[in-house]
Amino acid sequence: xxxxxxxxxxxxxxxxxxxxxxxxxxxxxxxxxxxxxxxxxxxxxxxxxxxxxxxxxxxxxxxxxxxxxxxxxxxxxxxxxxxxxxxxxxxxxxxxxxxxxxxxxxxxxxxxxxxxxxxxxxxxxxxxxxxxxxxxxxxxxxxxxxxxxxxxxxxxxxxxxxxxxxxxxxxxxxxxxxxxxxxxxxxxxxxxxxxxxxxxxxxxxxxxxxxxxxxxxxxxxxxxxxxxxxxxxxxxxxxxxxxxxxxxxxxxxxxxxxxxxxxxxxxxxxxxxxxxxxxxxxxxxxx
Amino acid sequence: xxxxxxxxxxxxxxxxxxxxxxxxxxxxxxxxxxxxxxxxxxxxxxxxxxxxxxxxxxxxxxxxxxxxxxxxxxxxxxxxxxxxxxxxxxxxxxxxxxxxxxxxxxxxxxxxxxxxxxxxxxxxxxxxxxxxxxxxxxxxxxxxxxxxxxxxxxxxxxxxxxxxxxxxxxxxxxxxx
Numbered sequence: 093x094x095x096x097x098x099x100x101x102x103x104x105x106x107x108x109x110x111x112x113x114x115x116x117x118x119x120x121x122x123x124x125x126x127x128x129x130x131x132x133x134x135x136x137x138x139x140x141x142x143x144x145x146x147x148x149x150x151x152x153x154x155x156x157x158x159x160x161x162x163x164x165x166x167x168x169x170x171x172x173x174x175x176x177x178x179x180x181x182x183x184x185x186x187x188x189x190x191x192x193x194x195x196x197x198x199x200x201x202x203x204x205x206x207x208x209x210x211x212x213x214x215x216x217x218x219x220x221x222x223x224x225x226x227x228x229x230x231x232x233x234x235x236x237x238x239x240x241x242x243x244x245x246x247x248x249x250x251x252x253x254x255x256x257x258x259x260x261x262x263x264x265x266x267x268x269x270x271x272x273x274x275x276x277x278x279x280x281x282x283x284x285x286x287x288x289x290x291x292x293x294x295x296x297x298x299x300x301x302x303x304x305x306x307x308x309x310x311x312x313x314x315x316x317x318x319x320x321x322x323x324x325x326x327x328x329x330x331x332x333x334x335x336x337x338x339x340x341x342x343x344x345x346x347x348x349x350x351x352x353x354x355x356x357x358x359x360x361x362x363x364x365x366x367x368x369x370x371x372x373x374x375x376x377x378x379x
Numbered sequence: 380x381x382x383x384x385x386x387x388x389x390x391x392x393x394x395x396x397x398x399x400x401x402x403x404x405x406x407x408x409x410x411x412x413x414x415x416x417x418x419x420x421x422x423x424x425x426x427x428x429x430x431x432x433x434x435x436x437x438x439x440x441x442x443x444x445x446x447x448x449x450x451x452x453x454x455x456x457x458x459x460x461x462x463x464x465x466x467x468x469x470x471x472x473x474x475x476x477x478x479x480x481x482x483x484x485x486x487x488x489x490x491x492x493x494x495x496x497x498x499x500x501x502x503x504x505x506x507x508x509x510x511x512x513x514x515x516x517x518x519x520x521x522x523x524x525x526x527x528x529x530x531x532x533x534x535x536x537x538x539x540x541x542x543x544x545x546x547x548x549x550x551x552x553x554x555x556x
Contacts, residue, residue: 123463
């Protein structure tokens with residue numbers, strides 16, 4: 093340790109806070125000027141912690157399951173009645189779906205329809221919350237030899253979750269559809285009208301920019317649109333609901349507040365990626 | 380007449396002293412890592428960092444030098460994907476203010492310190508909001524910041540209770556011959 097005289101040491105300790113505050117401003121400028129450096133630092137840090145979070149995931153999931161179990165035990169009766177009713181309804185829908193499937197097969201045969209290849213996907217675990225107060229994102233724990241790349245689309249078992257925005261060695265970050273920066277081109281299934289689904293950091297993203305005369309209606313299904321080459325058409329997103337103020341919002345199918353596992357689909361789409369990725373497009377890995 | 384020089388510190392004692400000095404920073408960093416585990420509450424990482432930093436700067440300022448606060452702020456910014464530097468500045472400003480008021484705060488009751496902490500949390504949320512607006516150059520809603528300040532104020536009693544036990548234990552160990 094370096095020996096310093098007491099007045100000098102006192103002066104240094106008094107100076108350290110202002111100097112560090114100035115350094116904080118410098119960090120801000122650096123983070124603003126070199127976004128790539130900040131991104132690399134972030135992914136290096138999350139890579140380092142991904143194994144720890146993955147290990148913690150097990151006990152956390154166990155506790156959460158126990159709590160859910162307790163809750164479901166409390167309302168078993170009501171739940172049972174609801175499920176019976178839902179089952180009845182789904183049975184009717186199943187009959188309709190089977191009939192439509194058969195009809196669709198006949199039509200496709202008649203039209204010599206070339207079916208699209210089923211997209212490849214991998215299932216990965218959500219290990220950490222990758223957002224702050226002004227961002228909604230999750231971190232995924234992935235193996236070292238993963239095929240995950242930017243722009244892949246994350247779905248849970250019900251619907252759209254978001255897009256992969258950053259990829260490290262052992263972790264990747266998915267920006268959720270509810271994030272303020274998320275803009276997803278969608279189609280309203282009833283009217284086939286296009287619109288933008290804009291995240292607000294709340295639970296329900298808002299709908300904007302629909303064409304005149306085809307305002308979104310309550311209960312209408314919302315699916316993704318292939319506009320701008322960022323998403324494939326027809327992924328299930330949610331249902332239109334009116335907010336208290338009357339603005340149309342989307343109630344997502346995906347349960348973003350309890351994401352455990354997501355499926356990452358590779359559609360090989362490169363539309364609208366973050367700037368540095370556009371300058372140097374990543375090749376789609378060969379399968 | 381000169382007294383005898385103090386006996387040289389043994390290795391174990393040195394390790395003990397280093398561990399005690401590094402403990403507040405290490406514990407805060409550990410809590411931040413744990414807070415990133417998804418439990419359905421967004422924004423937990425910065426909300427956890429603030430009570431730890433305020434507590435240690437009031438009751439044991441020597442254990443949390445500004446350099447450590449800088450490191451913790453950067454760590455939090457990187458973990459929570461906030462604009463780099465915004466958390467650093469907020470935490471440093473909070474540390475500066477709290478160390479200035481600490482002579483007054485140390486003598487107050489727990490409730491008074493908690494109330495003061497609520498004010499600090501609100502101020503920190505306001506500063507963070509301002510930085511977010513300036514760095515992103517667009518207006519973001521105020522509600523998440525308020526929500527975070529409330530969450531952080533709610534976390535303070537629990538964190539402070541555990542840490543004051545630890546602080547007492549550390550003081551006892553230090554005063555022991």
